[in-house]
Amino acid sequence: MSLSTPLLAAAPLLAGLLGPALIGAAPGPLQADRPTAAPVHATEHTEIVEHVAARTAAEQRRVLDYWTRERMARALPIGLLDLVTTGDGLLSGLTGRVGLRATPDLAGASKLPEPRRQAAARPATNTVGSRWAGGGAVARTTGRVFLTVGGADFVCSASTIRSANRDVVVTAGHCVKDGAGEWAANWTFVPGYGTGGAEPYGRYAARRMFVAEPWSRESNDDYDVAMVALATSRGRHVADVVGAQEIAFNTPRGGQAFGFGYPADPPYDGGDLVYCAGRLTADPYGQTRDQGLSCDMTAGSSGGPWMTTFDAATGKGTITSLSSFKYSDDPRTMYGPYFGDAVKTLFSTAERA
Structure with a gap:
């Protein structure tokens, strides 16, 4: 097993594992x-x-x-x-x-902002977590x-x-x-x-x-x-x-992405579709081939799709990754696996x- 443990379900985030856990x-x-x-x-x-x-x-x-x-x-x-x-x-x-039984505070969950329940009429291209109000296929x-x-x-x-x-x-x-x-x-x-x-x-x-x-x-x-x-x-x-979203493999790394999911831990409650948007970055620790997206979504968002070439007007895009894990010393960055062969x-x- 690697040094990582994924981000699951309606569950508090864990902290205090070894190294940049x-x-x-x-x-x-x-x-x-x-x-x-x-x-x-x-x-x-x-x-x-x-x-x-x-x-x-x-x-x-x-x-x-x-x-x-x-x-x-x-x-x-x-x-x-x-x-x-x-x-x-x-x-x-x-x-x-x-x-193992650390409180969410240790993972930074209590320091996250209140849920953004009032989403802008036009979806933002850079957000660490907003309620999706754009409708369309992704909803x-x-x-x-x-x-x-x-x-x-x-x-x-x-x-x-x-x-x-x-x-x-x-x-x-x-x-x-x-x-x-x-x-x-x-x-x-x-x-x-x-x-x-x-x-x-x-x-x-x-x-x-x-x-x-x-x-x-x-x-x-x-x-x-x-x-x-x-x-x-x-x-x-x-x-x-x-309906269904497209999926692609071996796409260029980096670029803009939109990530979606249903975070259930504070400050979210699992009742809303939430999204993050921004540029993808490499794993700074080099422990994985995954890419990071600035995102404060919490547990419950695991498995939510990350889309490139996303059209906010239609809610359609191409899935090239998904929400997988966070490092304990950086609760504001979500990491997702690279979709290769x-x-x-x-x-x-x-x-x-």
Whole structure:
């Protein structure tokens, strides 16, 4: 495992890890009656690891019914996650380290500004966090993810992407699998999630999940990406209902990007789609190949899409990264993995599922 731990779900950020540590944490229990992960053949050098989630219509209905409004609202803070999980994943590897149960104050969360609930009529090209009020495609294609980790419930963010099967969403690897540990259960995507828990486009259960082998084997932050093939809802594919964003690989580094997600820790509450915008920069510590974006979004935004060539008028863009982690000494910069050949293979595998 690298020195990093990803930024998860409705959970306080962690601090106090060794060196220029990262803040956040990771999910994911395997459903007891589900098959274990199995390697999937890939045409590229990076193997893809698959998990079958809710296979049948009955299983998918059970997952969707699990998420009552009460369960959605009662997500545990990540500081309690080690009390309810066991195994050899990222979390168990951190157990006993200084700062595992550190308060959000240590990660700088209490020093962040109040949520920007009054968004400008014209979206800003430079912001560390504003409520998205521009509507358009991004308000439909971005959504919240609800998942269960060792009996506790958490949230992440994700986005639909244009795919052959019209079922694929992209999110962070740690929102699907706890590195070398277990897979998430009860995985459900709610596109266009709105204030007060609105679900204008319904909810979709995961049927198959995919991560790159370096993430599954050693929690390598360069590969903190997952693709999830969703089941249909009332016979309709998610992309046919909400549309989908484009995705691109091996794009030039740097440049302008817009990042979206549903941060749930203070000063945010998970009820609004929030965005950051600015220029991408390299990892100053050289620990990863990831790029950084000035962004004060908190836990819950993990897996939210980063788009280049983004058109604020239509809400359409090209996804080239996503929210993954923060360093504990810099809570104002979010880092996202570079979408190279491995992510391309991951996507091509998922869109055939």
